[in-house]
Amino acid sequence: MSEVIYKRVALIGLGLIASSMFWAMKRGGLVGEVTGFARSAETRETARRIGLCDRVCDSAVDAVQDADLVVLCVPVGAMGAVAAEIAPHLKPGATVSDVGSVKKHVIEAVAPHLPDGVHFVPAHPLAGTEHSGPEAGFAELYDNRWCILVPVEGTEPKATARLRSLWEGMGANVDEMDADHHDLVLAVTSHAPHLIAYTMVGVADDLRRVTDSEVIKYSAAGFRDFTRIAASDPTMWRDVFLTNKDATLEILGRFTEELFALQRAIRTGDGDHLHAYFTRTRAIRRGIIEAGQDTDAPNFGRES
Ligand SMILES: NC(=O)C1=CN([C@@H]2O[C@H](COP(=O)(O)OP(=O)(O)OC[C@H]3O[C@@H](n4cnc5c(N)ncnc54)[C@H](O)[C@@H]3O)[C@@H](O)[C@H]2O)C=CC1
Ligand SMILES: O=C(O)C(=O)Cc1ccc(O)cc1
Secondary structure (H helix, E strand, C coil): CCCCCEEEEEEECCCHHHHHHHHHHHHHCCEEEEEEECCCHHHHHHHHHHCCCCEECCCHHHHHCCCCEEEECCCHHHHHHHHHHHHHHCCCCCEEEECCCCCHHHHHHHHHHCCCCCEECCEEECCCCCCCCHHHCCCCCCCCCEEEECCCCCCCHHHHHHHHHHHHHCCCEEEECCHHHHHHHHHHHHHHHHHHHHHHHHHHHHCHHHHCCHHHHCCCHHHHHHHHHHCCCHHHHHHHHHHCHHHHHHHHHHHHHHHHHHHHHHHHCCHHHHHHHHHHHHHHHHHHHHCCCCCCCCCCCCCC
16 A cells, blocks of 8 residues: 555545545545535435545535545536635645646636645546436546646645646646646646537437438447537536636637638538548547557557
């Protein structure tokens, strides 16, 4: 068993991400006592029933008492209010972290509330599913996935290193970057693709009267993935788009320009444009496979 990295950990918000952290931390023997708090009494009851957290508290203030690490696992739009509530009750020398999908907004919303002597190390595990809630979590969620740490100016390197070892203990590969860069990278790789999936599923639903149930019956793998992604939690994703507005709009602007160019090529019968475009994108996919960066691909190692 590995050594204990934090003696007391508090998880605020008990959904997919927090519950997966709990099971992964316990699997690795990485922490001592874990307390938890969720806003709804029903979620707290479920957590108690399934043994999620050593102690489920009825207030965030109780949960953070004496904690060495406090992780905010609530939707991005709720981070600031939670930080304001717990700030006066944090132990001097404690570390506050979060798991939000957007980093600049979270830093701006949380950092001003934190007292001197408390470390702030924002984080974002790049792992999730379309499921949410306390029963959705599992210990393996972070295995071999990235977790990005976004230390703020003035954060002690020791506090960052300690959180890094916790995420590594939970199975993740850890990288560091600044908040602006994180938000732009995630807008390309996660936020815009989610919006595109929502749109495709919405369009298919609008067409339902024409296509009847055929959309689902004949859906190929690509559309099935869209429907899986479009089933993600609406509150979480509303907050992502409202708080990563600039980067998402920048990427969507570029996306629509390219889409219009492809639309025009189809209308004018410009096969060369289409062929050249698809050749370029295929090379990108092959590059990812050759670099061994998509171990989840069903045909990993077999694409050529
Ligand atoms: N779901 C995913 O695939 C991923 C989510 N994230 C981020 O992790 C965070 C949590 O997401 P999930 O665990 O998926 O969400 P979830 O919906 O499963 O859980 C959220 C929890 O926060 C609680 N909550 C909501 N507002 C609250 C408030 N004001 N005070 C206290 N508790 C409150 C809810 O009751 C619930 O227990 C979000 O910030 C999200 O952006 C990060 C990586 C992946
Ligand atoms: O389920 C999927 O496809 C995901 O993309 C999971 C995910 C969702 C949100 C994040 O901030 C990080 C990962």
